[in-house]
Amino acid sequence: MDGVAGFPFRDLPGGHRSFAGGHGLTGPDGARLLYVPAGRTPLDVPACDLVLADLLDGPERLGLLRRAGVVGERTQVVAVGVDHRVRSEEELARRLALWGARAVPDGTTIDTGRPPPLVAPPRRTLLLGGSRSGKSAEAELRLAAEPYVTYVATGPRGEGDAEWAARVRAHRERRPGHWETLETVDLARAVREATTPLLVDGLGTWLAAVFDEHGAWEGDRAPVWRRCDELVRAWRDAARPIVAVSDEVGMGVVPATAGGRTFRDALGRLNERLAAESEDVALVVAGRLLPL
Known part of the structure; x- marks a missing residue:
């Protein structure tokens, strides 16, 4: 022995x-x-x-x-x-x-010398959905069996906001413990320099942070448009598989402020541009996936 x-x-x-x-x-x-x-x-x-x-x-x-x-x-x-x-x-x-797995009927004979052909995952995936639609869980499902994944967190940690902190904690506890986490608003750079598959959650909080960073809610919005252009270019050239979550903002109540309406329109346009550069786009509604 x-x-x-x-x-x-x-x-x-x-x-x-x-x-x-x-x-x-x-x-x-x-x-x-x-x-x-x-x-x-x-x-x-x-x-x-x-x-x-x-x-x-x-x-x-x-x-x-x-x-x-x-x-x-x-x-x-x-x-x-x-x-x-x-x-x-x-x-x-x-x-x-x-x-990268399959199920077979009982009694199936499997020839280990003839593995089934590998199916490469989409390089760029965009998942849209409303609040509590299940879009983040679907994104995590997409990459669950990968050996290395970097989770790109674009939102605030929740200091001083107990409800938001609870949301962040629930996301952290749900995803695999061996995944790496990157907290950043420099999303284009994260995509360009990725060495593992990326899960970006999400584009809505990223865009809000960019609006904050440049004081664009009431001021000059040109820097925001440049950041969006930069992200679209990085997304188009992504060398590693990337799954991004974004809010579908076109079916809700019209925001009451000019800044809110500008943000809604900017995120909708960003979603449209990234979808045009993606191999896989889907809408998640009540936990159900609707390919687009």
Whole structure:
């Protein structure tokens, strides 16, 4: 009996060997299978050819497996334990495709030597929605299984505003713990210099911060238009996948002030321009996705 990274191999009948405390199996041809049980993510194990995992229990665990090298480009990932936690087979298939995984019928024979073709994610995704529409949760879902993600927070931290601080805390607790967080209003630079996929949440708070920074609510708005132009150029040239959340402002009450109306129009125009440069654009309403 020998081992890899602290997990001993145990010889089994038929030339098979187990590892990862019995959750891993190596076949006579050297192919490795790993079952990832709920509540546990074995990371200190060798690269595997086939991984079976309850992804609905936490797709971010797949990101950790990729980060650790357990799941590579040729690893087949099959979801197990699928149930009513997802409302339909179509929604399940959509989510698994986002995560680079699939579900198969019982009794399916899987050839580990012939992995299914990889589908590259959209490079630029814009998700629109109203307040409490589920747009941020959808954005997090898009990148949940990535090994490295930078969450770009463009809003205030909530000092002195308990309600806003609670919102920020809820977002922080919901997203995977291994994601990096970048708090900045220099959004164009963050996009240009990204080395990992980005999740930007969101464009509305970014634009409000830009209005504040340049005193544009009542004053000169030319600097705001320049910042928007700069962001659109960076978005167009983004080298890493980017998912951005923005408010759909065109269906609400008309703001009572001239500054508010200018902000609404500016965000609507920015959404339109970024959508024109995006491979994937969708509206989120009551947690449901409407591709545009």
